[in-house]
Amino acid sequence: MNETLPISITRKGVNLLKFLRPVLGAIILLFIVYRLSQVLFVQHTYGPETWTRLIIAGLIIGSVYALIAIGYTLVYGILFMINFAHGEVMMLGAYTCFFVFEAFKNIKVGTDPVLTFSNAYPVVSIIIAFILGMSVSALTGYLLEKIAYRPLRKAPRLVPLISAIGASIFLQNAAQLLFSPQLRDVANPEILARGAGWKILINGSSVTIPYTGVFTFLLSLLLLVSLYIVVQKTKFGRAMRAVALDKKTASLMGIDVDRTISLTFLISGALAGAAGVMWGIHNSMVYYYTGFIPGIKAFTAAVLGGIGNLPGAMLGGLFLGIIESVGPAALGIDFQLKDVVAFLLLIVVLTFRPSGLLGEVLAEEKV
Amino acid sequence: MKTTAVRSLRTGLTFGAVNVFLILIGFNAMIGILLAKALGAQVITSIPAVPYLAAYTGLIGLWSGLSAAWKCKGTGVACSVLAGFISGLAAGAITFLFCLGIGWLLVSRIDFRNYLTILSFDFISGVLMGFPPLSGALVNLGILAASGATGGLLNGAVHVSCGKRLGQHITAWVRTVTGKVRGFNHGKGHLAFQIGGIAILAAAVIFLPLNWGSYWNYVAGTVGLYVILGLGLNIIVGLSGQLVLGYIAFFAIGAYTMALLNSPVPHNLMWGFWPALVLGVLLAALAGLLLGLPIIRLRGDYLAIVTLGFGEIIRILLKSDVLTDFSGGPRGIQNINGPTLFGRPFNSDIQFMYLIAVAVVLAAFIYNRLQRSRTGRAWLSIREDETAARACGVNATRYKLLALALGAAFAGLAGAIYASRNQFTGPEEHSLMASINVLSLIIVGGLGNVPGTILGAFALKGLPEILREFANYRLLTFGALLVFMMLSRPDGLIPSRRPVYRTPEESKPDGNEPEGNNVS
Numbered sequence: 101m102n103e104t105l106p107i108s109i110t111r112k113g114v115n116l117l118k119f120l121r122p123v124l125g126a127i128i129l130l131f132i133v134y135r136l137s138q139v140l141f142v143q144h145t146y147g148p149e150t151w152t153r154l155i156i157a158g159l160i161i162g163s164v165y166a167l168i169a170i171g172y173t174l175v176y177g178i179l180f181m182i183n184f185a186h187g188e189v190m191m192l193g194a195y196t197c198f199f200v201f202e203a204f205k206n207i208k209v210g211t212d213p214v215l216t217f218s219n220a221y222p223v224v225s226i227i228i229a230f231i232l233g234m235s236v237s238a239l240t241g242y243l244l245e246k247i248a249y250r251p252l253r254k255a256p257r258l259v260p261l262i263s264a265i266g267a268s269i270f271l272q273n274a275a276q277l278l279f280s281p282q283l284r285d286v287a288n289p290e291i292l293a294r295g296a297g298w299k300i301l302i303n304g305s306s307v308t309i310p311y312t313g314v315f316t317f318l319l320s321l322l323l324l325v326s327l328y329i330v331v332q333k334t335k336f337g338r339a340m341r342a343v344a345l346d347k348k349t350a351s352l353m354g355i356d357v358d359r360t361i362s363l364t365f366l367i368s369g370a371l372a373g374a375a376g377v378m379w380g381i382h383n384s385m386v387y388y389y390t391g392f393i394p395g396i397k398a399f400t401a402a403v404l405g406g407i408g409n410l411p412g413a414m415l416g417g418l419f420l421g422i423i424e425s426v427g428p429a430a431l432g433i434d435f436q437l438k439d440v441v442a443f444l445l446l447i448v449v450l451t452f453r454p455s456g457l458l459g460e461v462l463a464e465e466k467v
Numbered sequence: 468m469k470t471t472a473v474r475s476l477r478t479g480l481t482f483g484a485v486n487v488f489l490i491l492i493g494f495n496a497m498i499g500i501l502l503a504k505a506l507g508a509q510v511i512t513s514i515p516a517v518p519y520l521a522a523y524t525g526l527i528g529l530w531s532g533l534s535a536a537w538k539c540k541g542t543g544v545a546c547s548v549l550a551g552f553i554s555g556l557a558a559g560a561i562t563f564l565f566c567l568g569i570g571w572l573l574v575s576r577i578d579f580r581n582y583l584t585i586l587s588f589d590f591i592s593g594v595l596m597g598f599p600p601l602s603g604a605l606v607n608l609g610i611l612a613a614s615g616a617t618g619g620l621l622n623g624a625v626h627v628s629c630g631k632r633l634g635q636h637i638t639a640w641v642r643t644v645t646g647k648v649r650g651f652n653h654g655k656g657h658l659a660f661q662i663g664g665i666a667i668l669a670a671a672v673i674f675l676p677l678n679w680g681s682y683w684n685y686v687a688g689t690v691g692l693y694v695i696l697g698l699g700l701n702i703i704v705g706l707s708g709q710l711v712l713g714y715i716a717f718f719a720i721g722a723y724t725m726a727l728l729n730s731p732v733p734h735n736l737m738w739g740f741w742p743a744l745v746l747g748v749l750l751a752a753l754a755g756l757l758l759g760l761p762i763i764r765l766r767g768d769y770l771a772i773v774t775l776g777f778g779e780i781i782r783i784l785l786k787s788d789v790l791t792d793f794s795g796g797p798r799g800i801q802n803i804n805g806p807t808l809f810g811r812p813f814n815s816d817i818q819f820m821y822l823i824a825v826a827v828v829l830a831a832f833i834y835n836r837l838q839r840s841r842t843g844r845a846w847l848s849i850r851e852d853e854t855a856a857r858a859c860g861v862n863a864t865r866y867k868l869l870a871l872a873l874g875a876a877f878a879g880l881a882g883a884i885y886a887s888r889n890q891f892t893g894p895e896e897h898s899l900m901a902s903i904n905v906l907s908l909i910i911v912g913g914l915g916n917v918p919g920t921i922l923g924a925f926a927l928k929g930l931p932e933i934l935r936e937f938a939n940y941r942l943l944t945f946g947a948l949l950v951f952m953m954l955s956r957p958d959g960l961i962p963s964r965r966p967v968y969r970t971p972e973e974s975k976p977d978g979n980e981p982e983g984n985n986v987s
Contacts, residue, residue: 124761182768199582248950255957257767258710262910265903266949273943277492280584396775396899403772436787443776450773451761 162421187395193376241369532618555615570600699877713778751879799893
């Protein structure tokens with residue numbers, strides 16, 4: 101955006117920055133190339149089977165990030181606020197998944213003492229888990245907007261952010277008080293048993309492609325594509341884009357702005373709920389803090405792709421997932437530092453593309 | 468009339484849902500225990516006696532009745548009572564269904580504690596007031612409806628006797644009092660007011676620490692350090708308008724500089740407090756500058772997420788095994804030496820309290836001078852409209868970097884003192900939650916002014932310590948209060964006033980706009 105301001109270019113500080121940025125980029129690039137060549141050609145730390153495993157794990161987690169990131173991007177596109185409580189909406193979806201499977205585990209079918217409902221009708225129980233999880237999260241998102249954000253629509257921009265932070269803290273602690281702080285294991289139906297999967301042989305050792313992972317990945321792709329179609333093709337999608345562009349004009353054209361915003365929160369909540377259920381099925385660890393880290397990561401992904409941009413969020417999510425899973429190995433550093441790699445990637449990308457990978461330059465009022 | 472009924476019904480249903488939620492998190496038991504303690508009764512178990520639980524239910528009903536009657540459009544007492552009754556009844560109906568549900572659990576002896584952690588059999592029978600399920604649920608319904616009607620009656624009675632509704636009455640009263648105080652502050656008594664205030668504050672700062680005991684000194688010290696942090700973040704967010712979410716990273720840099728230079732493990736450098744303090748401040752400022760250089764082009768939320776990432780990077784690096792040899796890893800650094808002044812070591816909380824008080828005064832002074840200087844005005848112009856500021860010849864890049872570096876220096880100062888006082892620092896002290904706390908405190912207090920920051924620090928760091936009774940509910944209440952605060956006072960407890968240009972001829976008193984701070 102600075103390029104449009106000829107005054108600032110002559111300034112010393114900006115000149116320094118203009119000089120600094122390419123140098124910084126070159127250093128980073130050199131470092132990455134050096135480490136990559138070290139890892140790939142000199143040390144041979146990991147064989148192809150490890151790389152495959154890492155990429156598979158990255159794709160799975162990336163698709164979950166993408167689903168959550170869509171929620172951030174949708175809300176940001178319309179209200180220009182960071183919905184900080186979005187991760188907690190996802191956490192409630194994960195809890196719903198836990199409760200549904202727990203209930204079905206305890207329902208016995210027929211005379212067989214071991215046959216439970218979730219194993220007798222696995223497809224039905226998975227569908228019910230998704231429907232309930234998505235509705236609980238959608239309802240949470242809707243109520244959040246109604247209680248904590250709607251009265252603040254005209255307030256300065258930091259105010260809804262703090263309100264969202266408050267809501268996030270509230271939801272986390274409510275979940276802790278209601279469901280106790282212990283870590284829960286989700287009882288999957290047997291067809292989606294954790295750890296089971298197709299085995300393929302690479303380089304003499306077998307690599308498992310987990311069923312839960314494939315399920316998660318395909319379902320999130322399906323949801324992402326259908327959301328994209330909804331936004332691009334339907335009347336509601338058009339209304340949503342119109343409200344995102346200009347609320348006042350949209351309302352003059354007969355669009356109910358409040359209703360559109362509520363629906364946006366419902367949709368983003370439902371997607372987060374689906375992500376939560378998938379998290380429960382694939383990762384199993386469900387507790388009150390479940391939503392926090394994926395929430396932050398998904399927000400990072402949304403910014404990485406260019407916040408407010410739907411394909412950007414999807415791409416950013418997958419990209420972030422793969423980078424944080426493959427990155428530490430590729431650079432030959434400790435796996436504990438995967439979050440460092442993820443956030444460094446963010447800083448580097450934003451240094452060179454200040455509005456994200458696919459982000460358009462936002463108008464002044466919006467930034 | 469019909470709308471009143473519908474509205475009361477809706478209020479009642481909301482209160483019913485809230486009541487069920489509060490019961491499920493065990494809030495009723497806590498209130499019951501507090502009531503019992505207040506009345507001097509002995510409480511041994513975690514579940515108070517039935518009368519206290521009934522009193523809690525009554526309070527909820529009263530509140531629901533009051534709030535329904537408050538919104539009631541009609542004027543008569545009868546209308547008010549009716550609204551309260553309807554609302555209490557609706558709340559009771561929801562609670563009734565809930566009680567039937569948990570009553571069924573009790574009767575069929577299903578232990579549900581694995582899923583909803585509060586529902587032990589004792590607790591359920593407490594909620595049912597010791598009756599069998601159906602009558603217990605009915606008793607709950609009765610209490611809620613009756614107390615709802617009482618609430619309505621109360622509201623109506625106050626309305627009749629005072630001519631105004633209760634709420635309006637209170638707000639009107641508050642407004643006159645604050646108006647008077649404000650008028651005093653601006654009129655002739657201004658100077659006297661300020662001198663008096665400063666004298667009282669100084670006396671409090673000098674004499675209170677001596678008589679407080681170490682716990683309160685500790686709490687007050689924490690509040691003081693958070694005031695410094697808040698002022699530093701205020702320079703960045705409040706004055707120059709850059710939203711920074713990873714602010715605690717600079718605090719961590721200050722704390723770790725102090726720790727590494729003044730602790731026997733891992734390096735045993737023992738530089739002493741003062742050089743380490745200076746170095747910590749300088750290093751934090753340098754980190755602010757270095758972080759700022761590549762990302763100064765970013766605006767708004769992009770900046771927020773990048774700084775958040777920076778904060779997390781610092782924390783994860785400190786926590787990981789990679790840096791264990793250098794900075795102690797997840798266990799942190801212990802036995803950090805305290806400062807010495809003229810050969811006398813600081814070892815009590817009182818001395819640290821004085822040190823922190825001096826630091827707070829220094830920080831507030833610097834902040835105040837900066838705000839009113841040319842630099843402060845440049846920041847303000849950047850905050851309001853960066854493009855326009857650049858067009859007017861303000862070097863936005865330089866001023867934004869300066870704000871980052873100065874804000875980071877404040878954090879470094881607070882961090883160094885913090886580490887030295889606690890004699891410990893570890894990675895988990897510098898989590899994202901701490902950054903968010905600082906941001907919340909400056910916004911709750913009122914963005915961009917010193918009194919607001921101090922009040923915010925008290926509200927967010929002091930109150931939780933005072934409210935120890937709430938133990939488990941502390942963070943829950945904190946979150947709810949944050950939302951509530953933003954809904955009721957979006958400009959903070961003490962809103963900043965915009966500087967107003969007044970020409971001598973136009974002697975209008977106070978031309979400040981109602982719109983306070985607009986950070987965009």
